[in-house]
Amino acid sequence: MSQPLVAILDDEPQIRQILAEALGDAGFRTMTFGRASEFEAALKQCVPDVCLVDLGLPDRDGLLLVHRLALDSGAAIIIISGRAQVQDRVMGLELGADDYIIKPFEPAEIVARVRARLRKGRQVAERTTQTARFEGWTALFDSYTLVSDMGEQISFSNAEGQVLRLFLERPRRLISRPQMQESLGGVAGESFDRAMDVRISRLRTKLGEDPKNPSLIKTIYGAGYIFLGDVHWE
Structure with a gap:
């Protein structure tokens, strides 16, 4: 190889x-x-x-x-x-x-x-499953695309996709910053935390979330994040 x-x-x-x-x-x-x-x-x-x-x-x-x-x-x-x-x-x-x-x-x-x-x-x-459906959205990880139930298509980056997949694989479970760093790689610290903040903010925008009161990706201050939707992998 x-x-x-x-x-x-x-x-x-x-x-x-x-x-x-x-x-x-x-x-x-x-x-x-x-x-x-x-x-x-x-x-x-x-x-x-x-x-x-x-x-x-x-x-x-x-x-x-x-x-x-x-x-x-x-x-x-x-x-x-x-x-x-x-x-x-x-x-x-x-x-x-x-x-x-x-x-x-x-x-x-x-x-x-x-x-x-x-x-x-x-x-x-190595993950064979590349499609996840959740709360009116379908995430196509092989084409880096979000598709709404109304047919709207929104592209996401490789970096955003890594964060989204982490949430969709662990719905309704608290994910701490150290767990995110361990799963996603990178060096822990201010730069990593800022990168996660940016990517989560962009995902919320693409999912039509209210930035002041998001319903899917919730911030648990001092602890981490939790994804509150129901997820079905195909």
Whole structure:
């Protein structure tokens, strides 16, 4: 079986070289790009398992590229950026990134984050059931789509799908932040908590929830979350 393929998109040649060498030494295949146009052209030929994306690109808005990747590719997306502001991290995660790493970074951490994303992806792929019905909605995990009983279709990202599936697999059970971190991977801390807040907020919006009084995904302050719908897997 071939080794996972990691795409590296960064306009700094030294960064590309550091990442490619660290990942290559860890047994990954890599392909590197300095411009978004080159990266997008390559995606027409093959889809990587993980995309490492810098936001400061010379020919494209990095955040818009991340959003498109999240909706279209199904690959895990890790942003690696010098933008350390909270709003940048929130926006990146909100638009569908699975993780956000701030430069400067340790190459070993990048390798560990990539491995964590791939482990989670394998766990999801091993599940044979890809359709769940709940409270007027159908979640199609093979196509990253929510379908309402009225026929409305709403796309969700890979990252949002991981959170949604966690809730649907454990309905009416409290899920704590540590349990979410253990199930979804990632590094516990402020960044992980913020990522979960963003993804849950987006899921509530897509499900038509009242943000002040959601009926499906309830916040139990100081404890975690609980999904209150009835779920049927097919």
